[in-house]
Amino acid sequence: MIDFSHVNRNYETACTSYTADIPEFFNFAFDVVDVRAHQANKDALIWVDTTAGKTTRITYSDLADRSAQIAKALGALGMERGDAACVVIGRRPEWHQVLLGCMKAGVISMPGTNLLTAKDIEYRVNQAGAKAVIVSPEHCEKLSNITASCPTLEHLIVVGAPARDNWLSMDELSDVQSTELNASDLAPFSSSDTMLIYFTSGTTAMPKMVPRDFGYGLAHAATGLFWMDLQESDIHWTLTDTGWAKAAWGMLFPQMLLGVTTVLYDAPGMDVKEHLNLIKELGVTTFCAPPTVYRLFAQEDLSNYDLKSLRRCLGAGEPLNPEVIRYWEKHTGTTIADGYGQTETINIVGNFPDVQTRFGSMGKPVPGFDVNVVDDDGQVLANDEVGHIAVRTGENWPAGLFHGYLNDGELVTDAFRHGWYYTGDTASRDKDGYLWFVGRSDDLISSAGYRISPFEVESALLEHKDIIESAVIGVPDETRGQLVKAFIVLTADATPSDELSVEIQSFCKELTAPYKYPRIIEFVDSLPKTISGKIRRVELRQNS
Numbered sequence: 001m002i003d004f005s006h007v008n009r010n011y012e013t014a015c016t017s018y019t020a021d022i023p024e025f026f027n028f029a030f031d032v033v034d035v036r037a038h039q040a041n042k043d044a045l046i047w048v049d050t051t052a053g054k055t056t057r058i059t060y061s062d063l064a065d066r067s068a069q070i071a072k073a074l075g076a077l078g079m080e081r082g083d084a085a086c087v088v089i090g091r092r093p094e095w096h097q098v099l100l101g102c103m104k105a106g107v108i109s110m111p112g113t114n115l116l117t118a119k120d121i122e123y124r125v126n127q128a129g130a131k132a133v134i135v136s137p138e139h140c141e142k143l144s145n146i147t148a149s150c151p152t153l154e155h156l157i158v159v160g161a162p163a164r165d166n167w168l169s170m171d172e173l174s175d176v177q178s179t180e181l182n183a184s185d186l187a188p189f190s191s192s193d194t195m196l197i198y199f200t201s202g203t204t205a206m207p208k209m210v211p212r213d214f215g216y217g218l219a220h221a222a223t224g225l226f227w228m229d230l231q232e233s234d235i236h237w238t239l240t241d242t243g244w245a246k247a248a249w250g251m252l253f254p255q256m257l258l259g260v261t262t263v264l265y266d267a268p269g270m271d272v273k274e275h276l277n278l279i280k281e282l283g284v285t286t287f288c289a290p291p292t293v294y295r296l297f298a299q300e301d302l303s304n305y306d307l308k309s310l311r312r313c314l315g316a317g318e319p320l321n322p323e324v325i326r327y328w329e330k331h332t333g334t335t336i337a338d339g340y341g342q343t344e345t346i347n348i349v350g351n352f353p354d355v356q357t358r359f360g361s362m363g364k365p366v367p368g369f370d371v372n373v374v375d376d377d378g379q380v381l382a383n384d385e386v387g388h389i390a391v392r393t394g395e396n397w398p399a400g401l402f403h404g405y406l407n408d409g410e411l412v413t414d415a416f417r418h419g420w421y422y423t424g425d426t427a428s429r430d431k432d433g434y435l436w437f438v439g440r441s442d443d444l445i446s447s448a449g450y451r452i453s454p455f456e457v458e459s460a461l462l463e464h465k466d467i468i469e470s471a472v473i474g475v476p477d478e479t480r481g482q483l484v485k486a487f488i489v490l491t492a493d494a495t496p497s498d499e500l501s502v503e504i505q506s507f508c509k510e511l512t513a514p515y516k517y518p519r520i521i522e523f524v525d526s527l528p529k530t531i532s533g534k535i536r537r538v539e540l541r542q543n544s
Contacts, residue, residue, distance in 0.1 A: 002032060002218075002257065007225055011352045014226065014367035020219050020399035026191040028217035029067055029103035030183035032256055037064040043261045046235070046282055047093050050267035055282075058093050060256075063100055066174065068181035070101025073173035077132075077155055081106030084197065085132040086125050088112045088139055088243070091266040094159040095242050096252065098134055098170070099196070103214075104181060106189065107132075109196045113243025115513035118142045124199055125150045127209060127407070134170065137161040191215035197406070198245050200343045200451075207456070209406035210245075210343045217253045219400030220346050222368050224254025227339045227350035229312050230286060237263035237279075238288040240449070245343040246316070250288050260286075272296050280306040288314035290449030291324075292480050294336060298324045302331035310334050312353070316341075317449045317481070322359040338362055340389075340437070342423060344415075346400035348391060349435055361434040362427065369398050373429045378418025381429070386438050389427045390420035443537050445474035447482045450515050454537065457518060460511040461486060464504055466494035471527050471535045472518060475544050486518035487527060487540055496523035 008014055033044075037060040045058040079085070085102060087109045089095040095111075102109040110128055112121065114136075121143060125133065132155040133143060140158055144165060147153050156167045163169040183189075195214045199207040224230040238250025255262045263282055265275075276297065279287065287310055294315060313334040325336050339350035340362045348371050351363035365371035370392035373381045381387040391401060393416065401421060415422055426438040445452040454472035461470040469489040474482035488504070490496065501521040508517040528536040 002035075002221075004221060004225060004258065009225055009229070009354075011226070011355050011364070011367070015365075018222070018225075018367040020222060020368055022191050022215040022218055022399050024191060025188040026214050026218060027103055027183060027189035028195065028214055028253070028256075029100040030189075032217070033060060033067070033100055034064045034183075036256065036259060037061040040259065042259065044256065045093055045096065045262055045264050047264045048266065048278065048282075049092075050265075056093075058096075063093075063096055065179035066097045067100035067104055068179050069174040069177040070097055070170065071104035071181055072177040073170065074101065074105045074107055074132075076173070076177070077168075079105060079107050079131060079155075082108065082194075083132070084108040084110055084128045084130040085134050086110045086112060086121055086128075086130050088114060088116060088121065088133070088135040089159060090114045090136055091242055091251075091264045092136065092160065093264065094136070094170070095247075098159065099252070101174075103195060104183075106193070108194050108211075111196065111198065111243050111247065113241045113513060114138075115241070115515055116243065117510070117512055118146060119511060120513060122146055122149055123207070125153055127199075127207075128197060131155065132157055134159065140164065140167055189214060191218070196248075198248075198343045207453070208408055210402055211406055212248075212402065216346070216400055216402075217248075218257070220249065220253035221257050222366055222400065223249055223341075223347040224258045224260075226352055226366055227337065227347045227363075228254055228286060228288070228314060229353050230254060230258045230260050232259040234258075234260045234285045234312075235263065235283050235309075236260045236286045236288075237265070237282070237284045239265075239275075239290065239293055240288075246449075249341070249347065270296065272300060276300065276302070276305045276307070280309060283309050285309055286312040286314070288316065290317040290481075291315055291320040292317075292448040294320060294324050294328060295479050298327050302327070305331075307332045313337065314339055317446055317451075325359055340435075344402040344421075344423075345391065349389075358434050360436065361430075362437050363435065364433050365435075371435070373427055373435070374418075374420055374422075378420050383431045384428050386426055386428050388420075389423045389425045389435070389437075391423070392419060393421055394419055443473070445472070445482050445484055447474065447477075447484060448480040448515070452484060452516050456512060457484060457486065457508065457516050460508050460516070461488065461504065461518075463511060464507050466491050466500065467504070469527055471537060471540055473537050473540050473544065475520065475541075483520055484516065484518045485520040485522065485544060487522050487524050489524060489526060 041061045043057045044060045047056045129152040134157045157170050158167045159170045191214045194211045198210045240246040310332045313336045315336045316339045337351035341347040348369045349362045351357045373387040374390045427435045457472045458470045471487045475485045477483045528539040
């Protein structure tokens with residue numbers, strides 16, 4: 001079993017001593033989950049299934065056995081190493097089982113949020129040339145005809161349900177397979193082999209593919225050791241959608257590397273009271289949520305809840321206002337520690353247990369990373385100057401940092417230059433080395449923990465028959481952080497109205513993931529543009 005007991009977690013010491021030792025050959029499912037199952041088996045997951053009204057505990061052995069069966073089932077279908085599968089499963093144990101099974105088979109999983117539409121999934125399948133789609137039952141109907149527009153797609157597979165129409169059942173395929181599958185009987189897996197692909201978004205293109213190798217899973221030890229401060233006795237709960245890289249941070253890699261038990265809460269909507277009560281009921285010790293959730297919690301009288309089990313609370317996605325942090329600290333004794341990272345990285349900046357937290361600051365660089373504020377030419381800026389948040393690359397590539405987007409050389413060139421990886425975000429650095437987030441240099445919108453590309457929303461809006469042009473920005477909102485606002489130029493025969501606004505919102509919800517739709521619509525005669533024809537979103541934000 002990989003042992004981290006020797007790692008000194010003191011921040012100052014770790015900054016000079018910690019290195020992520022990534023071996024030449026490594027497979028997370030075999031080398032972490034299976035080994036932990038055999039040597040120190042315990043509960044890996046606590047699944048709270050509100051639909052069935054029950055709580056189920058799944059051990060590391062359960063995951064090891066089922067993932068072996070799934071790997072064999074995929075092999076029996078003809079899936080080979082390097083083939084891709086789009087995986088859209090919510091907060092259910094099958095999400096872990098399928099991802100781990102794909103790892104054992106060498107199949108590249110592509111996790112997607114449950115809110116993806118058929119068009120979203122079609123785009124992802126075609127971009128990656130995926131051979132399979134593996135989904136939970138609620139997605140079957142909308143995807144039944146997807147193969148007609150996806151020439152590489154060979155298998156439609158549903159989890160947690162019997163076979164139907166042209167859908168195969170993962171349960172039925174796996175139940176007939178043996179649980180015996182040893183890594184020693186297979187060709188070795190290189191730590192640089194692609195393990196999964198996440199899709200991210202920008203403002204000038206559709207979602208891009210971010211490949212993550214097996215070494216990425218092991219690199220997440222730094223996420224768990226320092227910012228999260230996970231201990232093997234912890235019961236950890238991260239509130240996130242399984243389609244985002246945040247799920248890899250909060251429900252998979254750091255937790256299993258350190259032998260933690262992870263909570264899976266499967267329910268529609270956000271029941272604030274139930275979440276707060278479950279912290280006591282399940283004995284949650286470490287907890288991570290987006291600022292939106294903490295703001296909702298702060299609207300409750302927290303003295304009515306027993307939150308004494310909590311010892312470490314984390315926030316990520318956007319800065320959290322000090323009033324909420326103080327209120328939470330008063331009733332839990334824990335300070336919400338902000339952390340920062342991207343789909344392209346592991347956790348690279350954070351607030352740590354033995355370092356003073358400064359409200360509003362992202363914190364300091366994670367041990368193993370040189371993160372700084374630089375200008376366009378890669379020069380480190382003086383204290384308190386605003387510039388690009390960048391990660392030094394150099395000769396020793398930081399473990400957990402991606403090497404580039406798939407099928408997009410221009411983006412690779414733009415992201416990596418002057419010996420740095422440019423994150424696309426901006427910040428300043430104070431005299432003590434704390435980083436202070438300023439904004440997104442590519443205009444991404446952060447709303448209720450979701451990162452939304454204006455370009456994707458604009459592309460959807462432009463398919464409406466009454467819209468000529470659109471521009472999308474984020475506007476401040478006390479609860480969600482930001483709301484999506486759309487400025488719309490209509491065709492000559494269309495008339496602005498409240499009814500048309502509602503129609504456009506519904507249209508957008510149908511065309512792309514519902515969380516992306518514009519909650520605010522303003523009809524305008526024209527959009528501000530540069531000489532080259534690019535929309536000046538900065539001007540729109542200044543006037544909103």
